[in-house]
Amino acid sequence: MKSLRSMLRGNIRQYAMIIAFIVVAIIFEFLTKGILLQPLNISNLIQQNAYVMILATGMLLCILTMGNIDLSVGSVVGFVGAISAILILKMDVPVWIALIISLLVGFVIGIWHGWWIAYIGVPAFIVTLAGLLIFRGLTMTALGGLSLAPLPDSYTFLAAGFIPDFVQFQLFGKAFNLLAFLAGTVATILFIINEISKRRNRRKYNFEVPVFWIFALKIVLISLVIMSFTYALSVYRGIPMVLVIVVALVLIYSFVTNKTIPGRHIYAFGGNPKAARLSGIKTKKVLFWVYVNMGVLAALAGIVFTGRLNSATPKGGYGFELDAIAACFIGGASTTGGVGTVIGAIVGGLLMGVLNNGMAIMGVPIDLQQTIKGLVLLIAVGFDVVSKAKSKV
Amino acid sequence: MEKYILEMHNITKTFPGVKALDNVNLQVKPKHIHALVGENGAGKSTLMNILSGVYPYGTYEGDIIVEGEVCIFKYINDSKAKGIAIIHQELALIPSLSIAENVFLGNEQSDGGLIINWNKTRSRTIEMLKKVGLDENTDTLVKDLGLGKQQLVEIVKALAKDVKILILDEPTAALNDDDSDHLLDLLVELKEHGITSILISHKLHEVTKIADEITILRDGATVDTMVKGVDVISEERIIKAMVGREITDRFPKRKHKVGEVCFEVENWNVFSPLDNTKQIIRDVNFNVRRGEVVGIAGLMGAGRTELAMSLFGKAYGIKISGTIRKDGKELVLHDVSDAIKNGIAYATEDRKTSGLILIDDIKRNITLSSLSSIKKKIVIDDNLEIKVGEDYRAKLNIKSSSVLQKTGNLSGGNQQKVMFSKWIFADPDILFLDEPTRGIDVGAKYEIYTIINDLAEKGKSIVMISSEMPELLGICDRIYIMNRGMIVGEFMVNEASQEKIMQCIMQSNKEVVK
Numbered sequence: 040m041k042s043l044r045s046m047l048r049g050n051i052r053q054y055a056m057i058i059a060f061i062v063v064a065i066i067f068e069f070l071t072k073g074i075l076l077q078p079l080n081i082s083n084l085i086q087q088n089a090y091v092m093i094l095a096t097g098m099l100l101c102i103l104t105m106g107n108i109d110l111s112v113g114s115v116v117g118f119v120g121a122i123s124a125i126l127i128l129k130m131d132v133p134v135w136i137a138l139i140i141s142l143l144v145g146f147v148i149g150i151w152h153g154w155w156i157a158y159i160g161v162p163a164f165i166v167t168l169a170g171l172l173i174f175r176g177l178t179m180t181a182l183g184g185l186s187l188a189p190l191p192d193s194y195t196f197l198a199a200g201f202i203p204d205f206v207q208f209q210l211f212g213k214a215f216n217l218l219a220f221l222a223g224t225v226a227t228i229l230f231i232i233n234e235i236s237k238r239r240n241r242r243k244y245n246f247e248v249p250v251f252w253i254f255a256l257k258i259v260l261i262s263l264v265i266m267s268f269t270y271a272l273s274v275y276r277g278i279p280m281v282l283v284i285v286v287a288l289v290l291i292y293s294f295v296t297n298k299t300i301p302g303r304h305i306y307a308f309g310g311n312p313k314a315a316r317l318s319g320i321k322t323k324k325v326l327f328w329v330y331v332n333m334g335v336l337a338a339l340a341g342i343v344f345t346g347r348l349n350s351a352t353p354k355g356g357y358g359f360e361l362d363a364i365a366a367c368f369i370g371g372a373s374t375t376g377g378v379g380t381v382i383g384a385i386v387g388g389l390l391m392g393v394l395n396n397g398m399a400i401m402g403v404p405i406d407l408q409q410t411i412k413g414l415v416l417l418i419a420v421g422f423d424v425v426s427k428a429k430s431k432v
Numbered sequence: 433m434e435k436y437i438l439e440m441h442n443i444t445k446t447f448p449g450v451k452a453l454d455n456v457n458l459q460v461k462p463k464h465i466h467a468l469v470g471e472n473g474a475g476k477s478t479l480m481n482i483l484s485g486v487y488p489y490g491t492y493e494g495d496i497i498v499e500g501e502v503c504i505f506k507y508i509n510d511s512k513a514k515g516i517a518i519i520h521q522e523l524a525l526i527p528s529l530s531i532a533e534n535v536f537l538g539n540e541q542s543d544g545g546l547i548i549n550w551n552k553t554r555s556r557t558i559e560m561l562k563k564v565g566l567d568e569n570t571d572t573l574v575k576d577l578g579l580g581k582q583q584l585v586e587i588v589k590a591l592a593k594d595v596k597i598l599i600l601d602e603p604t605a606a607l608n609d610d611d612s613d614h615l616l617d618l619l620v621e622l623k624e625h626g627i628t629s630i631l632i633s634h635k636l637h638e639v640t641k642i643a644d645e646i647t648i649l650r651d652g653a654t655v656d657t658m659v660k661g662v663d664v665i666s667e668e669r670i671i672k673a674m675v676g677r678e679i680t681d682r683f684p685k686r687k688h689k690v691g692e693v694c695f696e697v698e699n700w701n702v703f704s705p706l707d708n709t710k711q712i713i714r715d716v717n718f719n720v721r722r723g724e725v726v727g728i729a730g731l732m733g734a735g736r737t738e739l740a741m742s743l744f745g746k747a748y749g750i751k752i753s754g755t756i757r758k759d760g761k762e763l764v765l766h767d768v769s770d771a772i773k774n775g776i777a778y779a780t781e782d783r784k785t786s787g788l789i790l791i792d793d794i795k796r797n798i799t800l801s802s803l804s805s806i807k808k809k810i811v812i813d814d815n816l817e818i819k820v821g822e823d824y825r826a827k828l829n830i831k832s833s834s835v836l837q838k839t840g841n842l843s844g845g846n847q848q849k850v851m852f853s854k855w856i857f858a859d860p861d862i863l864f865l866d867e868p869t870r871g872i873d874v875g876a877k878y879e880i881y882t883i884i885n886d887l888a889e890k891g892k893s894i895v896m897i898s899s900e901m902p903e904l905l906g907i908c909d910r911i912y913i914m915n916r917g918m919i920v921g922e923f924m925v926n927e928a929s930q931e932k933i934m935q936c937i938m939q940s941n942k943e944v945v946k
Contacts, residue, residue: 244818246836298811300803307800310789317747317778317786318801318854319769377791 055426056370056383059419060390061264067397074400075393078275081268086199086347088392089281090116090340094363095370095384096292097336100329102367103296103309105376107156107163109330111170112337112363115148116356118174119341124187124351127194134193142338148174149334150327157327171360179353188350198346200280216277223269227262234258281343285385288336292381305329309376365412366391369419390415436497437462437628438483438516438597443494445478445487452478453492453652460597460645465619465629467639470649471674471873476632479649480599484518485511498597515596519586521605521871527575532557534574535589560588563625564618579732580611587618591627598622599630604638605871608732608899616642634873636667648673675875683906684878686885690909691722695862695893700754702742702917708750712738714917716754720862720893725884727908727925728897729933735917736897737781740864744778745771758862772801777860779851781867781897783844787851790840794832795821797839797850801858824853829879845876852883863887866897881907901930915940 067075074080094112101109119141126137148170155166208217234254241248248254272278296302307315308325316322340359345351370387372379394415398408438460445453453475460466470476481487483496485505496503498514505511525534532553541552557570566584574582583603590598600619604612612635619629620642633639639646648656648670656673658665702713712735720726728736741748743756745768756763758774765771771778780787788797799806799817806816821835828849832842839850848868855863865884869877884907888894898904904911911928913921913936921936 240815244815244822246834298814300807300810300812303796303800303803303812307789307792307796310791311786313786314780314789315800317744317768317780319745319767319772320800321767321769377789 056386060386064393071400075397078271081271082275082279084396085279085282089285090344091362092285092385092388093336093340095366095388096288097333098363099367099379099384102372103305104329105309106374108364109333110167110360113356113359114171114174115337116341116359117178119338120345120351120355121178121181128187145334145338149331153327153330157323182353184353186350186352190349195346195349198281198343201276202278216273219277220273227265365416439497441495445492456654462628463623464644465642467631467643467646471875474649475652517590517595518599521602523582523586525574530571531585532570535592560591580607597628601632636670640665671874684882690724693719694722694759695720696757698755702749703751705750712917716919718912723888723891725888725894725908727904727911728914729904729911730914734914736914737866740778775861777855777858778864779855783847783851788839793836793838794850795835798824798853798857828853845872862893864895
C-alpha cells in the first residue's frame with residue numbers, strides 16, 4: 040500500500056498540470072451551466088487564446104535560459120498588429136506581403152533585443168522593459184491613437200477561419216466535419232503508438248516504468264480528451280485555422296527542445312551557464328537566438344490577435360506578456376532556468392484560457408478576473424514549490 | 433567537569449532507501465581537536481548536519497549530549513545557542529559586505545535597540561582579528577580577501593558567538609600549504625583558549641599532525657577511534673580503517689611510453705579580464721609529448737588555472753598573445769568549441785559551479801560536449817545516448833542508480849568521474865585536468881589515477897594541475913613549476929622532490945623582490 044502511495048505521488052507530480060487543467064475545466068463546466076464545453080465555445084476558446092499559447096511557447100525558451108523573461112511581447116503584439124493594418128488598409132499592400140513584412144518586423148525586434156542582452160550584456164529584464172515602453176509608444180504613434188478596422192477576410196482567416204471539409208457530410212441530419220474527425224482520430228492513434236513505443240524503450244533499458252494500469256489509465260484518459268475535443272470540433276465548423284498553427288508550433292518546438300542539439304544547448308545553458316560555456320556551447324549565440332525567436336513568435340501572435348479582433352488598436356496586446364509568463368510558470372517552468380517543457384507552457388496557457396473564457400461567460404467583472412488569475416498563478420507555483428520541497432526529504 | 437563536552441550516542445539516520453548512519457558513536461573531550469575521517473559518503477557530513485540541527489530532532493534516532501545534557505535541536509539556532517558552530521566547505525560569507533559586517537551578521541552589536549553600534553562592532557572585530565592573526569582592516573570587503581583569509585573571517589564569526597565546539601568541514605581543501613599551516617596552528621591555539629574543534633579532513637597528514645583523537649567512519653558506521661599517545665597513529669593505519677583494506681600503493685603503476693612532442697605553447701601572455709593592465713600569465717613556454725603526463729605545480733594564485741583556461745579557446749583572460757602548436761601546426765582558437773574541435777579538453781577544478789549541469793542526469797552531462805557524435809541527421813539519438821552513458825558508467829565505475837540519476841545527487845568522486853567521462857567521450861588528444869582529485873577520498877583518488885594512466889597509455893597527452901605535490905610526484909612523467917604567472921622550473925619526475933619544487937618557488941619569489 041505504501042508503495043502504491045509513493046508511486047501515485049511520483050506520478051501525480053508528473054501529471055499535476057494536466058490534472059489541474061481538467062479539474063478547472065470541470066469546475067467551470069458546472070459554474071457556466073454547461074456552456075464552457077459546448078462545441079461553439081470550444082472553438083471560441085481556441086481562437087480567443089491562441090495568442091497566449093503562441094507567446095508562451097517563445098517565452099518558455101526565454102525562461103529556460105536562466106529564468107530570463109521578455110516583458111516586451113505585449114507591446115510587440117500591438118506594434119505588429121498596427122504595422123500590418125497600416126500596410127493593408129492605408130498602403131494597399133497585398134495581404135501575404137504584409138504578413139511576411141510583419142514577421143520580419145518581429146525578427147528585427149528580436150535581433151534588437153537579443154543584441155542588447157547577449158552581446159552588450161544588459162539584463163534581459165531591463166532590455167525588454169525598455170522594449171515594452173518603446174513599442175507601446177511606437178504603436179500609439181503609428182496609429183495616431185485610433186483603431187484601424189475592418190481587415191480583409193484573407194487576413195482574418197488565420198485567426199478566425201476554419202479549414203473547409205473535403206466532402207459535404209451529415210450525421211443524424213446535422214452537418215458533421217469529416218476532416219476534423221479524421222484528423223483527431225489519426226492524432227489519437229499516433230499518440231497511443233508513441234506512448235507504447237516510449238514505454239517499450241524504457242523497458243529495454245531497464246528503466247522504471249509506471250505500473251501498467253496507471254499507464255493504461257493515462258492513455259485512455261488523454262485519448263478520451265482528444266476524441267471528445269475532436270467530436271466537438273466536428274459538430275461545429277471543423278478545425279480552426281489557428282489550431283493548426285498552434286499544433287504545428289507545439290510539435291516543432293517540442294521536437295527542437297527535446298531532440299535536437301540547439302534544444303539541448305538551451306537547457307544546458309539554463310542549468311549552468313558557466314559549465315555550458317566550458318563545454319563548448321556558444322552561450323551568447325544561444326541567448327541571442329532565443330530572443331530572436333521570441334520576436335518572431337510575438338509577431339505571429341500579433342497577427343493572430345489582430346485578425347481575431349478584426350482591428351488594430353493602440354492598446355492591442357496590453358498585458359499579454361504577463362499571461363504568457365504566467366502560463367509558463369503554471370506549466371512547471373523553473374524561475375532559475377533549465378527546467379520546463381513546451382507542452383507544460385501550452386497546458387498552462389490553456390488553463391489561463393479556460394479561466395478567461397469561463398469567467399467571461401459567468402459575467403465575472405474584468406477587474407475581479409485579474410485577481411482570480413493572480414491567485415491561480417500563486418497557488419499553482421506554490422503547490423509546485425511545496426511538493427518539490429517534500430520530495431527532497 | 434564532564435568527561436566529554438559532546439557525545440553522540442547510537443545515531444541512526446535513514447534516508448529513503450539508504451541507511452546513511454548506523455549506530456554511530458562520537459565522543460569528544462573538551463579542549464581537544466577531534467578529527468573525523470572517512471571516505472566520501474561514509475556519513476561524516478550527515479553526522480555533522482545532525483549535530484548542527486540541519487536535520488532536526490525526530491528525523492534520526494539516538495541522543496546528542498552536550499556537557500552532560502541531552503539536547504533536542506529542532507533548528508540550527510538551537511545548536512548555535514549551545515555554542516556549536518559549523519564552518520562548511522562552501523563559506524557562508526556575503527562577499528559584498530565588509531569583514532566587520534560579516535563577523536556580526538545575525539548577531540549585530542547594538543545598544544539594545546535596532547540601531548547598530550558601529551564603533552562597538554569594529555572594536556570587537558579588531559580584537560578578534562588579532563586573536564586569529566589576520567591583519568586586515570575591518571572595513572575591507574570579504575570579496576577582496578583570498579580564500580585563506582575568508583576562512584579566518586568565518587572562524588572569527590564563530591568566535592563572535594562564543595562558540596565552544598567548532599566544526600570545520602574540509603577547511604584546508606582549497607588552501608595552499610602556507611594558509612593551511614596557519615589555520616592548523618590557529619586551531620591548536622584556540623584549543624589553549626578552551627575551544628574544542630571537530631575537524632573533517634581528507635588530508636591525513638594534517639589529521640595526524642594536530643588531532644588528539646581520530647574517529648573513523650566507514651559506510652555509516654564508526655569503525656575505529658584512535659587516541660594520541662595511546663594508539664600508534666599512522667596514515668597507513670587510518671587509510672586501512674577508512675577503506676577497509678590496505679592500500680599498499682597510493683599511485684597505480686603505468687607503462688611509460690612517451691612519444692614525440694605533440695603540443696607546444698610559446699610566449700603565452702594573458703591579462704586579467706577585470707584589470708587590463710594586470711598581467712596574469714607571462715611568457716609561458718611549455719610542451720607535452722604523446723602519452724605523457726605533465727604536471728604543473730605551484731601555489732594557489734600562481735596562474736595555473738588561468739593558463740589552462742586561456743589555452744582552452746580563450747575561456748579566460750583578455751589581450752591574449754602567443755602561439756599554440758599541435759603536431760607542428762599552429763592553432764588559432766577563438767572559443768571553447770574551436771578548442772574541442774581541435775582535440776583539446778579542460779576539466780575544471782570546480783565541478784559544481786562550472787563543470788557539471790547539476791540538475792541534469794549523468795548521460796546528458798557526459799554527452800554535452802560531443803552531441804554531434806550521437807546525432808542522426810538533426811536528431812539526438814536517445815538510445816545511443818543511453819548506451820554511451822551506460823558504457824562510461826560501467827567503465828569508470830560511477831556509483832549511481834542509473835544513468836538517469838541527477839549529477840547533483842552524486843558524491844564528489846562520482847561527479848568527478850562524470851566530468852572525466854564527458855571529456856574522454858569528447859576524445860581529445862590533449863587533456864588539461866585541473867585539481868582532478870580535490871575533495872575526493874582515497875579510494876576514488878586511486879580510481880582517478882588509474883583512469884589518467886589508461887589515457888596516457890592510449891597515447892593521450894595529459895596536463896595535470898595539482899596542489900598536492902605527492903600526487904604530482906606519484907603519477908607525472910615531468911613537472912613544470914609555476915609561480916606568479918611564469919614557469920620557473922622544470923623537472924623530470926625522477927629528479928624532482930617536494931623540497932626541490934618548493935625551493936624553486938621560493939627562489940623565484942626572491943628574484944622578484946630583487
